[in-house]
Amino acid sequence: MTTTASETFDETFREQVEPLRREIMAHCYRMMGSVHDAEDLVQEAYIRAWRAFRGFEGRSSVRTWMYQIATNVCLTALESKKRRPLPTGLGQPNADPNAALDQRTEVPWLEPMPDDLVWGGAGVDPSDDVISRDSVRLAFVAALQHLNPQQRAVLILRDVLAWQASEVAELLELTTAGVNSTLQRARANMAKLDPEAKPELPDDERRRTLLKDYVAAFENYDVAKIVSLLSQDAVWEMPPFLGWYQGAADIGTLIKNYCPADGPESQRLLATWANGQPAFGLYMRDDEGVHRPFQMHQLTITEEGVSHVVCYFDTDLFATFGLPEVWTPEAAAAS
Structure with missing residues (x-):
């Protein structure tokens, strides 16, 4: 059976882009604080990538290109969404366990991320994967939600993904100095929101x-x-x-x-x-x-x-x- 040009295109796209899905999922989750939003935005990013793939000229790696698309998709989505906190992030003191419970279902709360979606199996050691455990740690993701969308993107791209400031500047249409200034503010806020915690007990x-x-x-x-x-x-x-x-x-x-x-x-x-x-x-x-x-x-x-x-x-x-x-x-x- 003869392979059509369309089938060849689809196969090439899958081979180069599909292996990145789990790390793109983790990226969207960090940005959004919601596994449901992240799943929707990963789908949107892949649709955009498929449509643009014929014009991809290889000026960057496919991985960098996919992160660019996913980041822009998330930033657009964040324009109409509120941050996702946990109760500890609302600024009130710890509550009296004898007092009445106050429920707020209208608040878009932070959601947990299933390990299966980012590591492919429950209990898989994240140290063996491109997605580090620390980069999706709940306290870290909760702290990210207190940054504005631009600060969130800059900190993730620079400190989690180790992009160069010039690469982030190009993506976000900022100057390199602007990226460095934004990163400095984001790091200062994160130091307050996510101070160094006691080490977790290893899986023993x-x-x-x-x-x-x-x-x-x-x-x-x-x-x-x-x-x-x-x-x-x-x-x-x-x-x-x-x-x-x-x-x-x-x-x-x-x-x-x-x-x-x-x-x-x-x-x-x-x-x-x-x-x-x-x-x-x-x-x-x-x-x-x-x-x-x-x-x-x-x-x-x-x-x-x-x-x-x-x-x-x-x-x-x-x-x-x-x-x-x-x-x-x-x-x-x-x-």
Whole structure:
């Protein structure tokens, strides 16, 4: 069968551009703070690239060219979108666990990124990939959302992707001096928003044991055990609720006050990975005895224990992470 010119073109495009999809996805996620927005914008970037590919003259690498397209797509999208914070990024002090919960569903909250979308498999070591774990770390992406779009783009292109200032200037239609000035301001803001954190516990037997204990504590509804697994200064936040809570004791009080579980087996957890960190889909038993999606937990683990938990109440994330609509023993066995 004779290969047409159109088929040859499509094959050449796929061979050169498709291998970049995961890192372009990570780039759009850093810019937007939303996995759903990032997926849409990656699709838009690839459509634009396909349309422009015949005119690509090779004055830069295909990789650089794709980042140029994706960055412009994101900057255009950000013109009509608000930043995506976490509750800890709103500027209010930690909340009283005995006070009423304040829910704001209209806020466009920061979303977690499934590891499968950027590393191709749960638990894959990001150090072996072009996408570093640190570059999609939740705290880093959360801090980026406080920068204006231009600062965000400059910092990512310069500090994450290691572009030259002259390359960034050409893309963003700035002077090199303007890029350097913008980068300086962005770095200063990031130093305040994302200070150097305690190193996370490596993926070793101790961490694996802690994660097993975390699952058991929730599935047994053992609040005292949950508290014992937290570091003393642990932070707990749960968008779309505005409040955030600090300290193991206060977090235990919050769970006792507001968790709808009524005893062992009320809750079931399935493991996944987000932003290079361990995460769980938590299923709550309903009146029919079926465990349905309730919230997702994303954990930061240090030498002191679980130091940060973000509980996302957006149950649409379960489908994004490939988690089933209901918990079953078979799903747990496969997790």
